Amino acid sequence: MSIFDILLRIVLAFTAVITFVTLNALFLVWLERKVSAVIQNRMGPTEVGPFGLLQTFADALKLLGKEMITPKSVDQYVFLLAPIIAFLPAPLLIAAIPIAEGVGVSDLNVGALYLLAISNIALLGILMAGWSSNNKYSLLGALRAVAQNISYEIPMLLAVLAVVLMAGSLKLSEIVKAQETIPYILLQPVAFLIYFICSIAESNRTPFDLPEAESELVAGYHTEFTGMRFALFFLAEYTQVFVLAAIVTLFFLGGWNGPLLHPIVWFMLKTYLVVFVVMWLRWTYPRLRSDQLMNFNWRVLLPLAIVNLLVSTVLFRGTVG
Amino acid sequence: MSESLQSTSHEEAGADTDHIPPIVQFLPLQKALDLARANSLWPLTFGIACCAIEMMAASASRYDADRFGAGVFRNSPRQADLMIVAGTVNLKMAPIIKRLYDQMPSPKWVIALGSCAICGGPFDQDDNYAVLQGVEKIVPVDIFVPGCPPRPEALLHAILELQERIKSGSTNATRA
Amino acid sequence: MPLEPEAVEPVAEQKAVYPELIERLRKAGATEVSSLDYSKSGMDVDAQVTPQSLCAVASILKHGHFSLETLVGVDRQPEFEVLYLFKADNEGPRVKLRAKTDRETATLPTLTNVYGGADWYEREVFDMFGVNFIDHPHLRPLLLPHFTKFHPLRKDFHGAPIVIPEDTVEIPELDVQAATKLGQSTGLRSDFFLNMGPQHPSTHGVLRILLHVEGETILGGRCHLGYSHRGTEKLAEKKQYVQFLPYTDRMDYLSPLNYNWGFARLLETATGIESTPRAEVLRVIMCELSRIASHLVWLGTYLLDLGAITPFLYCFEDRERILTIFERATGQRMTTSYIVAGGVRNDVYSTFSLEISELMRDMRKRLVEYDKLVIGNEIFLMRTDKVGIISPELAIEYGVSGPCLRGSGVDYDARRDEPYCELYKELEWKVPFETGGDCLSRSRVRMAELEQSVNLVEQALLKLEDGPVRSKVPKIFKVPAGEYYSVTEGPRGIIGWYLIADGSQIPYRLKVRVPSFANLQTVEQLMPGTRVADVVSILGSLDVIIPEIDR
């Protein structure tokens, strides 16, 4: 391959990923508003474009055209950098997700590890946002986010480990291949639950949306951000939801495996179904308190995850090995 | 941390950029922006008195302001485009409204909902010592909605009216 | 309340009603103790106290488990008088203490050492009349901005220009000290102040709370009121009785009808006008509907505070249906001005009963749903159980009323315990109460009340018979000189009206005792030791309406 080819590939991949991230987020926001509307006996956006589909485009364009305020008392550089760092993992994650056999920007041989590692960069962005804003609500929001994410990371890793153990590989396509006959949700229901709960907590969605708890912390860590900077947080959040759903699909729902339909269709169907469930939860449940959140993690999820890992080691690895 | 007592932020840095006219005019772009702005009016969650309940009703199921893209209530003024002053503004509240308005990024709009916000309503009488005679004294108002309280439909009408005005570029707000 | 109506009416002189109490008050230093006719003035015992004996007399009442209902400041020209209104539990009397001070010195001893709940009331009197309360822990303006120099309810005050000084958002140093004081005992170091409100999503209007926090744990906090103070009580001294009615709607806009009724009852007590039987039934129906509507808003917004968004929309949907009925019956969705002295303003429309009974049928189904989905939700239970416990003693000391009081295990409901509407005695219903005193108990009480209100409405509908809806009321409405107090039960608790009339068409002084005021005052006691998220939960469970508090 010539340098030119490589460059072209990079540019193409980059464009594709960014486009996907943006369009996907816009679609998800629209979907969220529609889902909430259906749940709440409302119509949701209807006036802008067919079914209000253009609503989120209008929102995005508006945010682009907004004045960008940098309050006097913020920590300038950190403040400017925070949204970018929070957004950074979004394209990086999307790039590593295979959508079907051989379709995707890159299928790393340590894919599972990569996804889990990269998704935590966003946390740094959140922390920077909270710290630099010089606003106590932001600070509290950021602190909550950090505490929550770091604690939920552990059971989440243990849950993933159980899956990796069964598949015998960290490569995402291998994990999917291992599920050709039975998706892991049936073999590893506990791991699935733990992973699902943790990943909701990681992406700060209800009932774990403490970092941006609207009724307590005004808008949480992004209270002081305007216009595009705020939009970056928004993009990051929705991409994270997508990634969360994609990982659930890859690890537990058998990825793109499925009869009749094209693998890509299967993958997307499953992913958006998971996204829908996440949204459904958001519009149904109240929010936990920070200490309860921690208790739930350390007292329930973590022991459960460890037990699950041990049991699956004995059951599956024990017989095979 | 304990020295600074104010959690809301201080004076705005970007406020004075408002007055500089754009050097190059991009008309089509401007049009597109206006269209987007008109269709995406995020109100600030901010109710003061009775009228606020009708504002809540306007965003609830029966009236559903979200249909027009005006249902995303933002709690932080930094992310809001529209301030709906819903209720009686008094001496103690007025500086806070001013500050909230300053904290919103331009272009921004104000709707004065109800007779209190328009002129002090039933409370501006002899011996009045507390109620401001209209929020217009402190922030520029684009649409006045009469009523005590105005019905939710009236608020929806005001939003639609504001959308029209934004599209035609005839509001108080300076376009950034 | 205490006196059986049959026993009261024939006896003109009431000297021998509470002899021991009167004796004890006398011993403690009260001068001129007399008993009053409850049915005429709404008070049982009236005692004049000197500044020196005030605390001693109040202690007697404290030992008798009286709760402090409100303080009424009056400018008697030239001297000032402060009236302390006390209420015993269901069986006991209402007692009024009067303390005088002259215009120049304008000082009285503070009652805060005896009744913690006197705190805000005294600050309000300080605001409005400039009466200093010696040894009050933090006497500073409550409702007025700290930069104002006038005392609006003095009779020689005639309005002030509305000028907003530059930078006024600064929190006065005094407040910081006050907030800090509560937390000092813990000796924690990494503390800071968090300012909630006035523009904050869960302060329900424009309340401001200055929190002193350490991480997320709250060391102490102070409420700042007055962001929607509108000077209603001053206005009342300028308006004819009839003209004042619309202002009663605007105090508590979630249950305007209950306020209408309270005001109408005050005028009826004072003038002796009676309402008609049909009007009484209509009042009950409308007020219970209004209670349902109000509790629905509470349910919706409370869950909003706890992070669940959807229930809010369902509650509002149900509420819209009630508002539609209000609109058809009264002409307005919220500011109804419907219940007037002598009955109701106009008769209802023809399909009124039909529509309501249909609505009540649906409501019953919805209530079951709410109960299962919301109150039974695990996360909801975690957020409310054992959070913000108001003990019965605290509740009584602070004069808490309504569902908050009943959530603390005190079984008092003015609808049952005050003889203000015969119909409530005839209908079959019960007063729900819980003993936990936490947010969950208060929520449960409200949910049970919703059900009871549906009950009441359904039964009352059957009692609706034809007839006039308003009795003869003189064209020129005057109230004979005297002092009157009347109490009704609103969705948030006791709505009390204290009227000093001078025989003209205009009140001399009209004081409203609003339930949220006392309920909110407990929050400063409940906060220390909880977390930031709990404050939201506690505030929501108290169901306060800020414009009602600020007036």
Ligand code: SF4
């Ligand atoms: S206009 Fe009327 S309804 Fe609105 S806040 Fe003022 S008094 Fe209340």
